[in-house]
Amino acid sequence: MDYFNYTRRTTSEVQIGDTPLGGSNPIRIQSMANVSTMDTDACVQQAVRMIDAGAEYIRFTAQGVREAENLGTIRSLLHNQGYFTPLVADIHFNPKAADVAATHVEKVRINPGNYVDSVKTFTHLEYTEEEYAQEIEKIRQRFVPFLNICKEHHTAIRIGVNHGSLSDRIMSRYGDTPEGMVASCMEFLRICKEENFQDVVISIKASNTVVMVRTVRLLVQAMNAEGMQYPLHLGVTEAGEGEDGRIKSAVGIGALLSDGIGDTIRVSLSEEPEAELPVARKLVDYITSREGHPPITGKLSSPYNPLAGYPRNSRIVGNIGGNHFPVVISDRRNGNFEFDYSAMPDYIYIGNEDPDNLPDTFQLIVDAHSWKERPNAFPFFIASEAKIMRNYPAPVKFIRLSYPHLTPEMIDILKQDPAVVVILSTHHRNGVGEQRAFIHKLWTAGCNAPVILHREYRERNPEWLQLKAGADFGALLLDGLGDGVMLYDEEISPELEDKYMFAILQAARLRISRTEYISCPGCGRTLYDLQTTIARIKEATSHLKGLKIGIMGCIVNGPGEMADADYGYVGAGRNRISLYKGKECVEKNIPEEEAVDRLIQLIKDNGEWR
Known part of the structure; x- marks a missing residue:
């Protein structure tokens, strides 16, 4: 990248139905359904609304084989109505569902943290070099047959790494760090390269914008070192809703787009999916309007390293500079x-x-x-x-x-x-x-x-x-x-x-002045009214300065993906909620109508209520 002049990173082109990604193609925008994948009519109606709002890819969750099979029905019904936008299956914990989905949709997203590895336990495990190599081979044995199915059906894949959903194996060696996220991704990318599978997109996301930006930059550096130019999908996970969700997404996604990094984006808002598309389009159009700008002559200062996050050390003038808050x-x-x-x-x-x-x-x-x-x-x-x-x-x-x-x-x-x-x-x-x-x-x-x-x-x-x-x-x-x-x-x-x-x-994680809500956008796995719940929790807790509260639709997005939240409110089943203190589940299967009050009591019991 040119640090001072806007140019897009050169990437390989990925065929995703009739809407290719990367290469010389424009930055694509996309969204994800939040209704049950088994509710065919609701899925079709929501997909139409997203497409009409500008979506170039539509993602659906597929928890199991039934959902993966139903994606074929949804796709056929959309085609019958004249909508040919590529569909993407979102897979967690179920490689067999990924195999089936690859025969029905244009792209399949898998999460390296749970594709082969079991559900993480947050326990520290020790692996010898030989044991670690055996785990990699286990991934290869399961992943290569999936790639062969994708080759046969001309299906693209997304390797989607999320902060907080790394496997215990990766955690044991790297911890929950940007380096661990990159290592998890590169294990799968190397297999794709060895198998000559080219239709690969990567995402590497976090709700913490500092972690997100640093991790993507580290990944680009790692790919460059190994001769890879795969395109990138950008997003800030669990960004929230309203102005906070828009600003947080703009800070994280906008920083990388400004560097010329990113080939498709999703602005994840805890709102109706079609509301995400105009926001994404505005952000992309604003950044790409810099193309062909008058050149800027600049030179990096020698102490600076964008990968290390080395800040400029300014002098103190009153309450400005030095270690003072901005x-x-x-x-x-x-x-x-x-x-x-x-x-x-x-x-x-x-x-x-x-x-x-x-x-x-x-x-x-x-x-x-x-x-x-x-x-x-x-x-x-x-x-x-x-x-x-x-x-x-x-x-x-x-x-x-x-x-x-x-x-x-x-x-x-x-x-x-x-x-x-x-x-x-x-x-x-x-x-x-x-x-x-x-x-x-x-x-x-x-x-x-x-x-x-x-x-x-x-x-x-x-x-x-x-x-x-x-x-x-x-x-x-x-x-x-x-x-x-x-x-x-x-x-x-x-x-x-x-x-x-x-x-x-x-x-930007530089000055905490109010409660931060790490809330997912919801999907077909969410079994309670997410938007109403967010409003209730905000109304009750917005006066609490400095706390981070995670509000997650299901166990896939919690507790791992709300990794740095102080408290978590996580869907555990239909109208059932589990509460977390940090990564520890402290109350399970609470009736939804009681859960917000129990969350408030939990905060009070820990002496953090004001």
């Missing part, structure tokens, strides 16, 4: 001083407003020509005023710059004044690349001035702003670049902008 700066130059106190910004930019008109409780950023020396007011400069900054006796000074302003003279000014904080703006079509180039140039020059990432948009639609800002800020924040964020959209209320900035920082 700050949120709210642009209130329009005179709106109404606030949502659940998303209260650290600083307020008031333009040329007289700071004496506002309370001392606010940290104010004031245009330099209107600045008054007082404890809570800090001057704001533009590039042409850089030379006069030294005349202002303020403990914190802000200067707005963009990449063309970063001359050797400007770097010297930033180095010499320890009170300066840069507000980094861009209007380049590839703003992520230009802001990266600015920060790396500072880094290489030995200038450790803190940098606030600043972006301006003109979006009337809040969803567009959530996706664009999530993707743009997320790509830089996940790289360890940026000591704060500042967002402005003249069409959106500043209270919403503040809320989105905090949500982006939380999605």
Whole structure:
């Protein structure tokens, strides 16, 4: 990849029915049904709604052979109605179902963590080298016949690794780590390569965006080392719903798309499947609009390693930089001083407003020509005023710059004044690349001035702003670049902008300001009303700051895939729920009508209720 200029990663082409993936094809979008695969009419109706909403692939769960067989019926009925969108079978724990599904649909997804290995027990097992090799051979013996069925029926496969659903064998050697996820995937890819099976797509997902992005980058590096160019399916698992689900997906998926990585995406929302498609299309269109942008000249700073997540170490200026949480700066130059106190910004930019008109409780950023020396007011400069900054006796000074302003003279000014904080703006079509180039140039020059990432948009639609800002800020924040964020959209209320900035920082795992919900989108395995339940749990717990609560439709997505949740609410059967503390199941088979109250009591019993 070119770290500063947008180009798509070169991949091999995979034939999936009449909709090929990878190669020179556009980035495809897809979704997954959340009704029972045995409810044929419901599946057909939902598939039609997804296709009409833009889906280029439709996935159904297939828990067993019956479900796998019924996919053939669903496919025939869709064809009879004139819908030829490829279908994908989603398989967990049942290789025989994968064999059957491969004869009926265009693609089959298998999970290496449970394709051959038994259900994980989270116990540490010791394997000798010989025993480990025997386990790999066991995979090969079961996997190769499946590949032969796929060859015979021209069926593609997806090797789909999920964080938290690694086998005990992989866990014993690598732990629940990005390296373990990559190792699990590569075991299956090597067999595909040896068997000359080319129609392979890979996904390697997590609900933690930091883990997701680092793991995909590690996988690309591992494939490059072994001469593999398989296309990638991107997604943030259990992203949730509403604005949180959109922002979290934009942060994770957008960061990788910005690097040119990704050939198909699914935005996993705990909503109706057809609601995912417009979100995915907007995100893809926004990132790919950078194609052919004016080139950016940049050079990576030598300490930086995108695979190691090495952050830039900035100096401390007030409460900005160093090991401080990234700050949120709210642009209130329009005179709106109404606030949502659940998303209260650290600083307020008031333009040329007289700071004496506002309370001392606010940290104010004031245009330099209107600045008054007082404890809570800090001057704001533009590039042409850089030379006069030294005349202002303020403990914190802000200067707005963009990449063309970063001359050797400007770097010297930033180095010499320890009170300066840069507000980094861009209007380049590839703003992520230009802001990266600015920060790396500072880094290489030995200038450790803190940098606030600043972006301006003109979006009337809040969803567009959530996706664009999530993707743009997320790509830089996940790289360890940026000591704060500042967002402005003249069409959106500043209270919403503040809320989105905090949500982006939380999605990037840099500043936890509220409860995080790790909720799956649901599928045919879900045996309770997922969307209603999420709403009830949110209503009861949204005031709890810093907790992570997993809400999973079934045992496939829990406890493993909510691996870092503090508490888990997991479907155990029809209208039956099990509760988890971390990875430990503490209450089993609770009636659904009692489960939310029992979850609240569990949190209280552990002293984490406020």
